[in-house]
Amino acid sequence: MESITPHQFYALLVVAILELGTIRIPRALAEAAGADAWLSAIAVFVFLTPVVLINLVLARRFPDEYFPSYSKRILGSFLGGALSFLYAGYWAVWMSLVLIEFGHIVRVVLLEKTPSELVVLYMLLVGLYLARQGLGPIARSAEILLLVVILVVVFSLTLTVAAGGLEFTSFLPFLADGPLPPLKAGLRAVGEVQGVALLLVLYPFLRRKAQALRATVAAMWGTVAVIVVGLAVVTQAALGVSELINTVWPVLSLERVVKIPFLERLDIVFLMFWATAVFTTVVIALYGSAHMLAGALGFKTHQVLLFPLLVVTFLMSSAEIPQATLEVLGQAFGFVTLAFTVFFPGLLLLVAALRGVGGVRG
Amino acid sequence: MLRFLKKVLGISRGAGSSEEGQRLTGDLDRDVRTLRGLLENCADVVFRPLVLGPRREFRAMVITAEGLVDKDLIDDHVIRPLVVELAKEDVWRRVKGAPPRELITMAIPFVDVKTEAVVSQVITQLFKGNGVLLVNGVDSAFIVGTPGQGLRSIDEPKVETAIRGPHDGFIENLRQNVSLVRRRIRHPSLKVELISVGERSQQDVAVLYVDGVVDPKLVEEVRSRLKCITIDAILDAGYIEQLIEDDWLSPFPQLLMTERPDKVTSAILEGRVAVLVDHSPGALIIPGTLDSFFHAPEDHYSRWFASSVIRSVRFIGTFLALVTPGVYVAVTSFHPDLVSSSLILSVAATRERVPFPAVVEAFFMLATLELLREAGIRLPAPIGQTIGIVGALVIGQAAVAAGIVSSIMVVIIAFTAISSFTMPSYEMGLAFRFFAPWVLISAGILGLYGLVMAMLFILTHLSSLKSFGVSYLAPWAPRRTGALLRDTLVRSPLVYQSSRPGFLKPQDRRRMVDERRDSQE
Numbered sequence: 001m002e003s004i005t006p007h008q009f010y011a012l013l014v015v016a017i018l019e020l021g022t023i024r025i026p027r028a029l030a031e032a033a034g035a036d037a038w039l040s041a042i043a044v045f046v047f048l049t050p051v052v053l054i055n056l057v058l059a060r061r062f063p064d065e066y067f068p069s070y071s072k073r074i075l076g077s078f079l080g081g082a083l084s085f086l087y088a089g090y091w092a093v094w095m096s097l098v099l100i101e102f103g104h105i106v107r108v109v110l111l112e113k114t115p116s117e118l119v120v121l122y123m124l125l126v127g128l129y130l131a132r133q134g135l136g137p138i139a140r141s142a143e144i145l146l147l148v149v150i151l152v153v154v155f156s157l158t159l160t161v162a163a164g165g166l167e168f169t170s171f172l173p174f175l176a177d178g179p180l181p182p183l184k185a186g187l188r189a190v191g192e193v194q195g196v197a198l199l200l201v202l203y204p205f206l207r208r209k210a211q212a213l214r215a216t217v218a219a220m221w222g223t224v225a226v227i228v229v230g231l232a233v234v235t236q237a238a239l240g241v242s243e244l245i246n247t248v249w250p251v252l253s254l255e256r257v258v259k260i261p262f263l264e265r266l267d268i269v270f271l272m273f274w275a276t277a278v279f280t281t282v283v284i285a286l287y288g289s290a291h292m293l294a295g296a297l298g299f300k301t302h303q304v305l306l307f308p309l310l311v312v313t314f315l316m317s318s319a320e321i322p323q324a325t326l327e328v329l330g331q332a333f334g335f336v337t338l339a340f341t342v343f344f345p346g347l348l349l350l351v352a353a354l355r356g357v358g359g360v361r362g
Numbered sequence: 363m364l365r366f367l368k369k370v371l372g373i374s375r376g377a378g379s380s381e382e383g384q385r386l387t388g389d390l391d392r393d394v395r396t397l398r399g400l401l402e403n404c405a406d407v408v409f410r411p412l413v414l415g416p417r418r419e420f421r422a423m424v425i426t427a428e429g430l431v432d433k434d435l436i437d438d439h440v441i442r443p444l445v446v447e448l449a450k451e452d453v454w455r456r457v458k459g460a461p462p463r464e465l466i467t468m469a470i471p472f473v474d475v476k477t478e479a480v481v482s483q484v485i486t487q488l489f490k491g492n493g494v495l496l497v498n499g500v501d502s503a504f505i506v507g508t509p510g511q512g513l514r515s516i517d518e519p520k521v522e523t524a525i526r527g528p529h530d531g532f533i534e535n536l537r538q539n540v541s542l543v544r545r546r547i548r549h550p551s552l553k554v555e556l557i558s559v560g561e562r563s564q565q566d567v568a569v570l571y572v573d574g575v576v577d578p579k580l581v582e583e584v585r586s587r588l589k590c591i592t593i594d595a596i597l598d599a600g601y602i603e604q605l606i607e608d609d610w611l612s613p614f615p616q617l618l619m620t621e622r623p624d625k626v627t628s629a630i631l632e633g634r635v636a637v638l639v640d641h642s643p644g645a646l647i648i649p650g651t652l653d654s655f656f657h658a659p660e661d662h663y664s665r666w667f668a669s670s671v672i673r674s675v676r677f678i679g680t681f682l683a684l685v686t687p688g689v690y691v692a693v694t695s696f697h698p699d700l701v702s703s704s705l706i707l708s709v710a711a712t713r714e715r716v717p718f719p720a721v722v723e724a725f726f727m728l729a730t731l732e733l734l735r736e737a738g739i740r741l742p743a744p745i746g747q748t749i750g751i752v753g754a755l756v757i758g759q760a761a762v763a764a765g766i767v768s769s770i771m772v773v774i775i776a777f778t779a780i781s782s783f784t785m786p787s788y789e790m791g792l793a794f795r796f797f798a799p800w801v802l803i804s805a806g807i808l809g810l811y812g813l814v815m816a817m818l819f820i821l822t823h824l825s826s827l828k829s830f831g832v833s834y835l836a837p838w839a840p841r842r843t844g845a846l847l848r849d850t851l852v853r854s855p856l857v858y859q860s861s862r863p864g865f866l867k868p869q870d871r872r873r874m875v876d877e878r879r880d881s882q883e
Contacts, residue, residue: 110697118808268699
């Protein structure tokens with residue numbers, strides 16, 4: 001079994017979480033919290049802390065076991081297998097939603113006349129090729145692509161700030177309705193940060209488990225939080241709250257504002273590089289889904305399940321769903337995410353503690 | 363059934379397999395008959411009978427392979443001492459009484475004299491260019507080390523020239539090649555293991571490493587893969603490369619091939635293993651990582667800043683060679699609003715008369731470039747240079763005038779060709795050339811998105827490669843910041859390169875102590 005280094009663990013978490021939700025999240029926060037949207041962005045990660053910790057504590061209780069194996073030990077063979085199946089389905093649906101939205105964006109910004117099915121299929125096929133190789137190559141790709149994603153974000157933010165036109169008055173009035181609205185908005189947006197549950201898949205492969213907490217903290221708060229909050233602050237300052245609420249993909253709109261010599265559409269360049277963030281999310285979700293499914297069905301290897309998963313995901317992402325419906329589905333999916341990142345890990349921890357399964361004694 | 367038939371008909375698998383265990387008897391006539399039988403129709407093998415002693419006391423036979431043996435050495439230092447010197451009474455009085463084995467050893471003034479009793483091994487030594495001496499009454503042959511020199515003298519490799527640094531290169535003689543490395547590491551920790559590969563060629567393959575530095579598991583893995591090779595003959599180091607690398611389906615080379623002794627020395631001092639093959643000027647360095655293919659030896663001979671800039675030029679050049687045609691096609695066909703209007707209008711103006719889409723035009727030019735490149739290699743040097751000039755100036759200009767391609771496309775392809783020549787490694791350059799059309803097709807179908815996905819495909823393939831257990835993308839992934847900053851992204855000053863790369867798992871990490879800097883601190 002190929003193991004991953006702490007840095008690869010960190011990179012996988014970051015690239016799995018950073019996807020289209022990241023460029024959409026400032027709008028959701030502005031709708032709920034108005035001028036205090038940037039505070040909500042910080043609140044998201046404060047509320048995410050216990051969520052991540054629950055998953056980490058559960059994973060640490062079974063350091064060298066895969067999730068399908070210990071969930072069967074905790075809940076029994078049938079329920080444990082069913083839970084793994086549900087996780088596989090959750091990630092497959094997540095992948096489909098990401099790909100549907102990505103297809104929309106590509107059609108609007110990059111390729112107006114190209115069917116989005118072709119766009120989605122290409123990404124899925126390349127993703128399949130990588131997922132087949134196993135977690136080692138996925139981790140190595142993630143380490144390289146993390147640099148690309150961070151560079152793109154830093155470059156975009158720097159250009160935006162340098163281009164001027166940032167109105168910091170859009171942050172006023174500060175806490176006009178008190179602290180509750182931004183806190184509520186932050187709490188609601190926790191479900192938008194999908195990918196946390198992948199920690200359960202990655203943990204058993206980690207080589208130096210003592211560094212898991214440090215890697216997780218670095219990923220969530222050192223990188224993802226900085227990027228999301230940074231994007232939220234800059235988009236709010238550049239576009240203002242009212243325009244932010246009326247923009248479907250605010251970060252892309254931000255790039256349209258910036259002009260540099262000889263390049264007129266920076267949003268195209270940004271989206272081109274952001275496609276790598278979507279790709280990594282799709283690959284890790286595909287791998288995680290196949291891994292869970294293999295555990296649930298008793299397969300020795302995940303590879304044989306990748307192609308059927310690809311077919312199912314492709315068929316789901318070929319559904320013609322209008323953007324407005326997609327947003328509603330996304331919000332509903334946020335609650336589903338909370339089930340898989342809070343409820344199920346919490347339940348497993350509780351039952352494992354009560355039954356004395358796992359940990360030092362188990 | 364087939365095996366039975368082969369046995370009945372006497373068809374054997376390897377050359378001389380039925381005589382593999384046969385030994386010499388000491389009866390000169392019988393032994394010579396045996397050898398003549400095995401060497402039937404080998405016109406390059408010469409049998410020279412000798413009679414030794416003033417009263418013709420001993421009979422002997424010298425057997426050599428013409429063209430392989432050094433004739434002067436054989437004549438002056440084997441035959442003459444035996445025939446002329448031993449015929450003198452005073453010399454004979456001193457040495458007579460000694461057993462024939464001792465007598466011959468005393469008579470031949472050679473450091474490299476071995477004995478061999480197995481017939482097949484005697485023949486192997488003969489064809490390695492050694493002289494074989496059979497003496498009546500001695501049941502083994504004397505193998506006298508008299509191999510001829512290489513077919514050419516040591517010269518700078520034509521493919522890997524350097525502006526600074528040594529200008530010697532490997533040739534086709536294994537012993538000479540090993541000596542070029544030994545001269546640079548005059549320490550017993552440099553180990554040279556010889557393994558014989560090739561059922562019929564019995565080629566010597568030398569495995570070089572620095573004991574105490576290299577990971578012993580790496581050496582063991584190299585050894586075991588070489589011993590597993592079962593092939594008729596190894597004609598070049600490239601055969602070994604293809605037979606021992608991890609993924610032979612991949613277009614990317616996983617072992618670094620070089621003709622420079624300084625590159626080999628530097629590699630084995632880092633903790634890698636080198637493999638040299640007799641009759642091949644190429645040396646293999648194991649493991650090969652993607653980054654190592656971008657290194658040139660003179661990186662370490664010049665100042666760090668200049669070397670760092672030039673190295674980054676190589677990275678950028680290779681990247682541009684891969685993406686430039688694709689970017690051009692994507693921007694002109696799918697995203698004309700990406701660049702400023704004046705630029706896109708001038709490009710459109712140059713393409714006005716061209717009847718083909720940009721992707722077809724780019725394909726045509728890439729194909730022409732590859733044809734010219736290949737033709738330039740195959741043709742004799744003076745004509746090859748002419749073709750290069752003809753191709754670049756005349757064909758390109760004529761194509762533009764005929765309206766087949768646009769002038770901007772000629773510029774793009776010329777830029778691509780020049781960028782591709784920044785790659786120091788020929789094999790790696792070939793691999794990237796293989797992917798360039800794929801990137802072009804992707805960009806032609808899906809614009810910049812297709813280009814990005816094609817690059818991601820290449821990255822995923824590179825991520826899956828390993829070379830003898832080492833990740834192909836090391837030290838980028840798994841990330842090793844120290845190695846990245848010391849000798850990857852930049853070539854840091856030598857004083858900061860005191861440690862060997864950790865991803866090679868060397869036994870001894872430390873390779874330099876800068877006492878001057880340490881004492882200043």
